[in-house]
Amino acid sequence: MGCFSNVKEWKSFRLVKSRAELKSTFSAKIQIHVEALEILLQGLCGVHRERLRIHEMCLKSGPNLGLVASEVRLLCDLEQPEPAWTVKHVGGAMRGAGAEQISVLVRTMVESKASKNVLRVFYALGYKLDHELLRVGFAFHFQRGAQITITVSSVNKMLKLHATDEAVPVTPGIQLVEVTAPASSENYTEVVAAMSSFCEYLAPLLHLSKPGVSTGVVPTAAAAAASLMSDGGGTTL
Amino acid sequence: MPVKWVLHWQPNAGTTVNSQILTEVSQCVEGINGVKEGRWKATLTFYRPMLREQANMAEFPRDFLGISLPEQPNKYYFVIRGQRLVLEADLTIQTIMERLQSYKARVALNFEGFQYQLGDFQLRVGKVVPNHAESLRGILMEVEYLPISSWDKSHQIMEEFFDIWQEALSKRSLPGHFVHIEPSFGEFGLSEQYTSQHTAIQYASIVAQMIATAQSAQSVRN
Numbered sequence: 001m002g003c004f005s006n007v008k009e010w011k012s013f014r015l016v017k018s019r020a021e022l023k024s025t026f027s028a029k030i031q032i033h034v035e036a037l038e039i040l041l042q043g044l045c046g047v048h049r050e051r052l053r054i055h056e057m058c059l060k061s062g063p064n065l066g067l068v069a070s071e072v073r074l075l076c077d078l079e080q081p082e083p084a085w086t087v088k089h090v091g092g093a094m095r096g097a098g099a100e101q102i103s104v105l106v107r108t109m110v111e112s113k114a115s116k117n118v119l120r121v122f123y124a125l126g127y128k129l130d131h132e133l134l135r136v137g138f139a140f141h142f143q144r145g146a147q148i149t150i151t152v153s154s155v156n157k158m159l160k161l162h163a164t165d166e167a168v169p170v171t172p173g174i175q176l177v178e179v180t181a182p183a184s185s186e187n188y189t190e191v192v193a194a195m196s197s198f199c200e201y202l203a204p205l206l207h208l209s210k211p212g213v214s215t216g217v218v219p220t221a222a223a224a225a226a227s228l229m230s231d232g233g234g235t236t237l
Numbered sequence: 238m239p240v241k242w243v244l245h246w247q248p249n250a251g252t253t254v255n256s257q258i259l260t261e262v263s264q265c266v267e268g269i270n271g272v273k274e275g276r277w278k279a280t281l282t283f284y285r286p287m288l289r290e291q292a293n294m295a296e297f298p299r300d301f302l303g304i305s306l307p308e309q310p311n312k313y314y315f316v317i318r319g320q321r322l323v324l325e326a327d328l329t330i331q332t333i334m335e336r337l338q339s340y341k342a343r344v345a346l347n348f349e350g351f352q353y354q355l356g357d358f359q360l361r362v363g364k365v366v367p368n369h370a371e372s373l374r375g376i377l378m379e380v381e382y383l384p385i386s387s388w389d390k391s392h393q394i395m396e397e398f399f400d401i402w403q404e405a406l407s408k409r410s411l412p413g414h415f416v417h418i419e420p421s422f423g424e425f426g427l428s429e430q431y432t433s434q435h436t437a438i439q440y441a442s443i444v445a446q447m448i449a450t451a452q453s454a455q456s457v458r459n
Binding site: 061062064065066067068070072087089091108110111112113114115117118120121124125126127 | 286287288289291292293296297315317320322323324326327328329330332333336337338339426434
């Protein structure tokens with residue numbers, strides 16, 4: 001069940017510095033958890049997972065453009081037969097005492113599909129590439145009190161400009177789990193409740209928190225993951 | 238998608254476009270048995286960069302346009318003609334531009350009028366008016382040939398129709414004529430299979446032509 005194919009390989013790893021050994025063990029644990037998470041989500045969501053391979057480019061306005069600086073994201077879905085582009089603008093987060101009470105981050109977001117030369121258009125308008133990432137993993141889209149999307153992905157950086165075939169993980173062995181749902185100003189409390197309720201089902205494996213707030217590792221996660229893996233998800237957690 | 242030529246009215250030197258010409262053009266379409274169907278409307282918006290004082294204006298495009306077309310109610314088009322760029326996006330791209338606040342929508346032009354069916358052709362005749370004014374700035378016509386979607390293959394029949402149309406119109410002795418500009422779609426990265434992006438480029442070219450004509454008329458008067 002570990003990441004090594006045979007004992008000989010494992011032994012050669014033992015000869016390497018302990019830090020490297022620890023790292024590989026840690027990676028194995030995360031890898032097991034991801035597979036367990038996938039099984040759990042498959043059972044919870046009742047839909048098939050979708051593969052995720054998104055090239056995300058974050059553009060910022062060049063100097064002097066706009067009275068305030070602005071930022072826009074271009075997402076290229078590499079899983080489609082033809083690369084499919086989306087322009088995304090993420091606005092400010094909801095603030096104040098009300099926002100602090102809520103367990104999820106609420107912020108405005110506008111998306112638009114766009115044809116393939118959208119990057120050239122934004123460059124022509126005076127935007128510059130600030131950074132780019134490649135997210136690789138999977139996603140579930142389902143309805144459970146709200147239209148919820150959960151993505152599990154590794155975040156990768158490109159060593160050369162736009163070289164998505166040569167991306168390496170930003171934090172090896174660590175995956176990003178994100179749960180999002182669209183909401184309007186009229187219904188966001190119901191959507192927040194639906195998301196929080198769904199996230200409770202993930203508690204055996206992981207705790208989700210507002211972006212920027214660390215939650216640490218679930219102490220019983222390894223046991224829960226092993227249980228999920230051993231009987232292919234038949235276990236009730 | 239069927240091929241479309243977008244024509245604009247070029248007034249004779251020293252004359253301006255007026256609503257009587259529009260009436261005559263519409264009557265001419267009906268005279269060649271065009272069947273009036275309904276109204277149509279397209280819009281074109283000029284976007285201007287919001288720059289801080291020390292900015293060099295030349296670095297930013299002055300010809301950044303947004304276009305909405307009636308045949309694509311869920312789409313919006315951007316054209317930066319000088320750089321041969323055209324973009325097709327969802328309507329929400331307008332909201333994104335508003336949120337970015339790097340470019341502001343300034344003047345908008347409406348193209349509106351009636352649509353006619355004439356055999357395999359669909360014609361639209363429209364006036365060009367600024368969004369918040371009634372003054373007629375131009376006359377525009379769309380000629381769409383429904384059976385063909387290849388720009389190259391359609392050329393002959395479109396030319397023939399254009400000749401017939403010009404001849405019918407010439408009998409009314411109007412002070413001007415329709416012009417067809419043929420943009421180099423390939424320079425915009427488009428194939429010869431016709432799409433709404435081709436239409437957006439034709440609109441952008443026509444507006445550029447109208448501005449150039451108005452500016453040269455202005456300089457003659459000055």
